[in-house]
Amino acid sequence: MTEKSSHTDTFILDNLPHSNLWPEMNYSVLPELARYPARMNVASELLDKAILRGWGNLPAVRYNDMVWSYSDLLAESNRISNVLVSDYDLVPGERVILRSGNHPMLIAAWYATLKAGGIAISSMPVLRERELTYMINKAKVQLAISDFSLERDLELANDNCPSLRNIIYFGGGETPLESQVKTQSSKFNNVDTAADDPAIIGFTSGSTGKPKGTIHFHRDILAASDTFIGHVVKINSKDIVCGSPQIAFLYGLCAFIPDTMRFGASSVLVERATPEVLLQTIEKHKATVCFSTPSGYKLMLDHLDKYDLTSLRICVAGGEPLASAVYREWKTRTGVQIINGLGISELLHIFISSGVDEIKPGTIGKAVPGFKVRVVDEHFKDTEPGEIGQMIVKGPNGCRYLDDQERQKNYIKDGWNISGDLCIRDEEGYFIYEARTDDMILTGGYNVSGLEVEAVLLEHNLVREVAVIGSPDAKRGQIVKAFIELKDKRKASDILAVELQNFVKEQISAFKYPRAIEFVDELPHTATGKIQRGLLRKLEAERADQDAV
Template identity: 45%
Template sequence: MRMTPSAHVDTFTRDHLPPATTWPALEFTLPELQYPERLNAAAALIDNAVAEHGADRPALRTPDGTVWTYGELQKRANQVAQVLTEDLGVVPGNRVLLRGPNNSWIVAVWLGVLKAGAVAVTTMPMLRSIEVASLIRLTKPVVAISDHRFIAELALAAGKDVAVLPYGSDDDGDLTARCAAKSGQFTAVDTAADDVALLGPTSGTTGVPKVTMHFHRDILANADTFARHILQPTADDVFAGSPPLAFTFGLGGLVVFPLRFGASSLLTERAGPVELAEHAAAAGATVLFTAPTAYRAILKEGRGDLLRGLRIAVSAGEHLSRETWEAVRDATGLRLVNGIGSTELLHVFISAAGDDIRPGTTGRAVPGFRATILDGEGNEVGPGQSGRLAVIGPTGCRYLDDERQANYVIGGWNVTGDTFVMDEDGYFTYQARSDNMIVSSGYNIGAPEVEAAIDQHPDVVENAVIGRPDPERGSVVCAFVVLRDGVIGDAGKRKDIQDFVKATIAPYKYPRDIRFVTELPRNPSGKLQHFKLRDSIAAETQELTPACQSQA
């Protein structure tokens, strides 16, 4: 596969792309996907927007009423690029790790990193030091930029190997202070369209995170497929949502999509479902991204009225049931846009909007993508047969130095790990996850990572983690735990283990359901049989269903 000459001085990312023979097929079937060979995604997003829509147009909003215009965002992104290159010696191809909640400065930092020709490594601010250290070992950043409120765990993980730069503090060395001393004039590095711009970690099912690698052109491609054809945004739209910018779902929906079309975005650092809806309504939001869990919570509180000003509402991150779809429609008149995407492909690749929506299905392949169902041998199966969802489009899986590339890419297809059924009209209906990833309230949680955290508790002999179906969250983390002799498995010990896990890894990964057992099921060779635990949960669910129905 021919690569364009790179602008990277530090060639780490090109050197560590997977072998070209293991890449998925890439297709650029739409006119808008014909990108030039030289392309800087940040310049395309912010500089082009200023040129087309003017510097005074609102770009970023926050619930307190603060608004950054496109001109202000452009200046701050340029100042960040100046600090990186002039003060810190960052060269094209260096990795810069980002850590912060959804706020305006993290957007400016992300744009500035890309403008400088560097590679952004996006991370969740909730990650603990052990998790951050793992990502540092994998991606080898030279600088880490963090909201000052989340600096402690990062500094512990970085040690003396990575320069750590806070933003938002009163310190003279703070990024914001450094930026204030810069002119705000910066010419974006002339990167290649296939230079790596973004390293996006994704939860791994083996306990070791996978790091996805995305080019400059990839960042625009998810706006020019799902956003352009399904959401059909205009410059008058106001985007809002709950997904963190550290997730490619949030980065696309709250940064890339609005900037690509001259719209604005409401950024909320932390808000529950009803609070998010209140902020969105107050800001005049027209496009909302959140999980089915949140839509159900808003309706449960009787606040469906907060959603009625939306032009379009997107549900992704977990399965959207027909019942939730109909409840939202009945309460608000909105026809929720369902969708499935992945970090490997950056954003949503199956969806439908408006009259094309069929409740209970996820939708059809988004323009620019095609999808099919594969059996266990990698062969395509016909309508009505369940199997593994497989996708080809302008983006695709490229893992950083990871043998699991061969598991995700099969015969040129991106195989997502989800079981679906396709009908005669090309609509896909979700069945289940094909692996042991737990999807809870839109978060991907690798079961082995939680198992490893629980195992560190001094009272735990061994444990096994699976996902338990949950009507509110889609799934919850369920742990079967064997305690050491003499330790009593009671409510106090359950909370003790939960608190321990919250302090060890990101709190959203903790086991909400802990069951104490005397032994775990294993096969004759000693391999843990997670499927038997899943079967026991399934049997339990079936036993409860008739009782629930009789009370309805």
């Protein structure tokens, strides 16, 4: 760190990886990043300065029929900051876990925590006692702010979390936060944090084991929005932003807080944005920007005709690759383009994407301004255009794991973040996502990208959604298997399975076709709408073990 930290509690600072294990993070690559001051509280930059920019009366948060202006949000956040400091003795550097669906109080509590110099950790409403216990103990969390309807698992976790000294509820309880703030001032002197003081910790989904805590500084949050949103999506103060991701995930947090409020726009919050609920939200609030997943847009296609989406000007898809078929059908039927993007928890937000004038269907896009992205072979040499390799990235943001030196060593090489994603870079500099390094299907000596097979199957007019994985096979090691959800479940048959197999053979190399097809009523999804291919691989592994008995 170049500036003296404001943190009195130094647990997170003490458990950052050693600085020689950090990736290279260059803030001179863009003029707006180079102008960042050495001391910065991101809550001041996003919220307090919104008032100075003349946005005080503009809507900031919309929820059901309630609207908070930027001035309203600032006042509520300041009152909560005063509660945290005066009533719960929060000192700079302490951790506050936030537990709620998408709700205005969640955003206010997030700002309040950062204003007071705390470190905010958002958590999914669906997390159970065991998962909460792990996160709280890993980060030595001192305070929790939670929706009262989610008290059960948090109270159970509390018994096994010695660092957690208080739980504050809103929406119910004996002394809800709403009543505590009434006696507090709407003014608060924000803590003068260093730009590289930790501000938030995002826990990954844990697909490779226990969830990993990724630490992000105050300046990182601004940089994420100034690069991707400022240069690619270009949100402005007239925009109304909606979407399906939960604020508990970094994609949702960025979308509804910095991506929106850095530019004076307003966020529409929905606690559970199913495809139809999201379409209703767009129509009701005349939303202009929508954040979702490729799977989310695919599912919304089934209901488009019932809703007025003429207010939309742009859509953003993150979390997984966007199939060309979904992009084209969405654009044809709505007239709106979907900006695809690739981001990872370690870098906070999206770093590969393309604006509306540069979209190339079937690709993720190009490196977002401010970032450098390469595709390399096993010797860390750049691959030729069209060749598969591992994607590596560097930019203003980078990986810093909480208390995990070994994982940090494996993630960083020569200043580059090793993403674990396999990609192809074409002649024009566009990146095509192939798979996670552990997701490629090795069948009979051939490497097959399940996503490539999925993209073909999605072009068939009977297929609603599909997941392609490698299934254990005694002769080939693995075979390509497709789990398919049909638009009309009644049409599932062996004859259709053969038709789909031949359909794939006609489009791509024959060795890539799915030798096994299983029709399902519904594919498993994460809370953010991603298809849970890991669960399907686990299912196939268990079936193979049973067959071997």
